Amino acid sequence: MSAGEPLLEARNLVKEFTTNTGGVLSGKKRAFRAVDDVSFAVGRARTVAVVGESGSGKSTTARMVARLMPADGGSVLLDGEDVTHGTGAALKHFRSQVQVVFQDPFSSLNPRHTVDRIITAPLDYQGMGVPGGKRQLVKGLMERVGLNPDHSGRYPSQFSGGQAQRIGIARALAVKPKLLICDEAVSALDVSVQAQVINLFKSLQAEDGYSIIFIAHDLAVVRQIAHDVVVMNRGAVVESGTRDEIFDNPTQPYTRSLLAAIPTINPEWEARRRVNEQRERAALT
Amino acid sequence: MNRTESKARDDGGALLEVRGLTVTFGTPRGDVDVVRDLSFTVDRRQTLGIVGESGSGKSMTSLAVMGLLPKGATASGSIRLDGVEILGKSDAALRKLRGNSMAMVFQDPLSSLNPYYTVGLQITEAYRAHHNVSRKAARAVAIEALDRVRIKDPHLRIDHYPHQFSGGMRQRIMIAIALCCEPDLVIADEPTTALDVTVQAQILELMADLQAETGTGMIFITHDLAVVSQVAQDVVVMNGGVQVEAGSTEQIFSAPQHDYTRALLAAIPRLDDDLEELKMVGDFRTGATR
Numbered sequence: 001m002s003a004g005e006p007l008l009e010a011r012n013l014v015k016e017f018t019t020n021t022g023g024v025l026s027g028k029k030r031a032f033r034a035v036d037d038v039s040f041a042v043g044r045a046r047t048v049a050v051v052g053e054s055g056s057g058k059s060t061t062a063r064m065v066a067r068l069m070p071a072d073g074g075s076v077l078l079d080g081e082d083v084t085h086g087t088g089a090a091l092k093h094f095r096s097q098v099q100v101v102f103q104d105p106f107s108s109l110n111p112r113h114t115v116d117r118i119i120t121a122p123l124d125y126q127g128m129g130v131p132g133g134k135r136q137l138v139k140g141l142m143e144r145v146g147l148n149p150d151h152s153g154r155y156p157s158q159f160s161g162g163q164a165q166r167i168g169i170a171r172a173l174a175v176k177p178k179l180l181i182c183d184e185a186v187s188a189l190d191v192s193v194q195a196q197v198i199n200l201f202k203s204l205q206a207e208d209g210y211s212i213i214f215i216a217h218d219l220a221v222v223r224q225i226a227h228d229v230v231v232m233n234r235g236a237v238v239e240s241g242t243r244d245e246i247f248d249n250p251t252q253p254y255t256r257s258l259l260a261a262i263p264t265i266n267p268e269w270e271a272r273r274r275v276n277e278q279r280e281r282a283a284l285t
Numbered sequence: 286m287n288r289t290e291s292k293a294r295d296d297g298g299a300l301l302e303v304r305g306l307t308v309t310f311g312t313p314r315g316d317v318d319v320v321r322d323l324s325f326t327v328d329r330r331q332t333l334g335i336v337g338e339s340g341s342g343k344s345m346t347s348l349a350v351m352g353l354l355p356k357g358a359t360a361s362g363s364i365r366l367d368g369v370e371i372l373g374k375s376d377a378a379l380r381k382l383r384g385n386s387m388a389m390v391f392q393d394p395l396s397s398l399n400p401y402y403t404v405g406l407q408i409t410e411a412y413r414a415h416h417n418v419s420r421k422a423a424r425a426v427a428i429e430a431l432d433r434v435r436i437k438d439p440h441l442r443i444d445h446y447p448h449q450f451s452g453g454m455r456q457r458i459m460i461a462i463a464l465c466c467e468p469d470l471v472i473a474d475e476p477t478t479a480l481d482v483t484v485q486a487q488i489l490e491l492m493a494d495l496q497a498e499t500g501t502g503m504i505f506i507t508h509d510l511a512v513v514s515q516v517a518q519d520v521v522v523m524n525g526g527v528q529v530e531a532g533s534t535e536q537i538f539s540a541p542q543h544d545y546t547r548a549l550l551a552a553i554p555r556l557d558d559d560l561e562e563l564k565m566v567g568d569f570r571t572g573a574t575r
């Protein structure tokens with residue numbers, strides 16, 4: 001990971017849920033560790049991807065880091081400061097630095113509020129003043145995420161899935177956070193839209209320097225955006241490292257099996273397609 | 286289940302022939318075609334892939350073939366199954382074809398399975414809808430169906446409820462139900478989209494094995510170009526309800542003719558490409574957002 005103190009550290013995080021064993025009616029309860037001693041660090045202006053199959057504990061980890069769910073063990077450090085249990089002003093300050101973008105843009109946007117109001121809600125919660133005025137800020141943010149600023153009076157249902165996800169991103173960026181936590185933020189989007197949103201995250205990160213925790217189950221997507229990768233399985237970290245370490249030299253069989261299962265297009269066809277397209281481009285010039 | 290002769294006459298004609306299929310929704314603001322003038326054929330033992338982004342009309346196409354379009358939608362054109370026109374057939378006639386001659390596998394097995402019935406009951410009901418046999422005989426068929434989709438201990442698992450199975454297992458059960466009457470045509474609409482990649486790989490392998498065993502014709506619908514490239518011999522690329530391009534899988538993937546297909550192919554993140562910016566289908570900063 002990057003040199004210097006990391007922006008965020010998750011140390012030995014634990015989450016237990018109680019489950020009913022042997023069916024709903026038996027009444028037998030058992031504690032089950034959804035997240036079991038998970039540690040990782042997020043460098044400044046870096047993107048750490050957390051990958052793993054469904055149920056591996058990615059979202060639960062993200063929720064604990066985002067202070068949306070209390071941890072049963074371990075701690076979260078932001079800028080070297082323990083933020084695991086802070087309340088009141090401390091929690092408010094934390095929320096101005098850490099913002100979350102969820103998978104389903106529509107269910108995370110209030111359908112009865114205009115884009116204007118949605119984007120400025122975190123600012124209102126923070127009681128932040130806006131130099132230049134809110135209207136200007138909303139327009140600026142909408143432009144940055146690739147939305148038409150003239151649509152700020154519209155409601156979420158008037159946008160497509162990809163556009164709604166941009167609204168969620170604009171809202172997260174309004175408070176100028178240091179860390180964005182994206183939980184499957186591009187998973188529900190079509191590939192073309194997915195490519196746009198990934199490029200958007202990257203270009204905005206280059207401009208603003210925020211860090212990202214990028215949670216995803218699609219490793220090909222992760223490879224496009226991550227600097228570092230944490231692989232989870234059954235609540236635990238299987239292995240972690242830089243993107244190239246994980247993708248080029250995975251040490252764990254579990255990581256290898258995940259990589260091997262990704263469907264790919266016949267490389268011969270891919271090569272022929274590239275040659276064909278190059279030839280056509282050459283013929284045009 | 287010993288596979289007997291195909292119900293369809295294998296006379297060299299196409300198993301399914303769709304010509305000029307148009308699906309129209311009546312809305313307060315007038316009629317909207319969500320599928321327009323679509324034509325394709327599916328042969329026995331062959332898988333036709335239909336690929337496109339969300340909203341491109343893939344599901345409406347499959348529902349039209351199955352005679353399961355939602356209220357408010359009408360289909361026109363021609364859909365011939367084994368040479369016989371089925372578009373416009375009565376509900377009763379279509380019900381007889383469904384399950385028996387053509388069957389469907391959906392994306393989400395949990396919402397297609399009834400949580401209150403054992404999987405055994407759900408398979409036997411599907412079977413008994415088309416076969417006049419005793420419960421006991423149907424149970425034997427169901428056990429064999431579970432065995433065929435490689436579920437271990439089928440004689441025990443048959444009495445379990447859907448929630449007692451993992452997502453991948455549930456999709457195996459849906460496949461068992463679809464195949465229990467040995468249909469000639471199976472339509473799989475995003476059958477692996479909700480599954481983890483490792484499970485997806487297992488289900489795709491299972492479907493290929495079963496197709497080789499039974500000789501079923503298949504329509505495999507997906508938004509995932511890599512998946513379609515692995516399972517299909519022929520591909521139809523759809524966008525906005527119309528066919529953009531169609532051809533053999535090799536043709537589509539090695540020499541796509543249409544800009545839309547090319548843009549889609551360029552937008553997929555790969556494990557081996559160089560990591561410049563992903564190519565975009567339309568530049569969002571110029572307003573072409575979706």
Ligand SMILES: Nc1ncnc2c1ncn2[C@@H]1O[C@H](COP(=O)(O)OP(=O)(O)O)[C@@H](O)[C@H]1O
Binds near residue numbers: 034052060
């Ligand atoms: N609120 C909850 N109550 C009980 N179990 C939960 C709860 N949230 C998640 N789980 C369980 O914890 C495990 C990890 O879930 P999650 O963190 O959502 O995984 P992922 O995001 O990797 O798919 C799963 O087995 C899930 O069923």
Ligand SMILES: Nc1ncnc2c1ncn2[C@@H]1O[C@H](COP(=O)(O)OP(=O)(O)O)[C@@H](O)[C@H]1O
Binds near residue numbers: 319337338340341346
């Ligand atoms: N009940 C409905 N009324 C009007 N339009 C509908 C209805 N259901 C679906 N559609 C539209 O039909 C189009 C095709 O949908 P669908 O076949 O489900 O797409 P796909 O399966 O390719 O994602 C979409 O634009 C969708 O909005």
Ligand SMILES: [Mg+2]
Binds near residue numbers: 058059060
């Ligand atoms: Mg999750």
Ligand SMILES: [Mg+2]
Binds near residue numbers: 345474
């Ligand atoms: Mg669909």
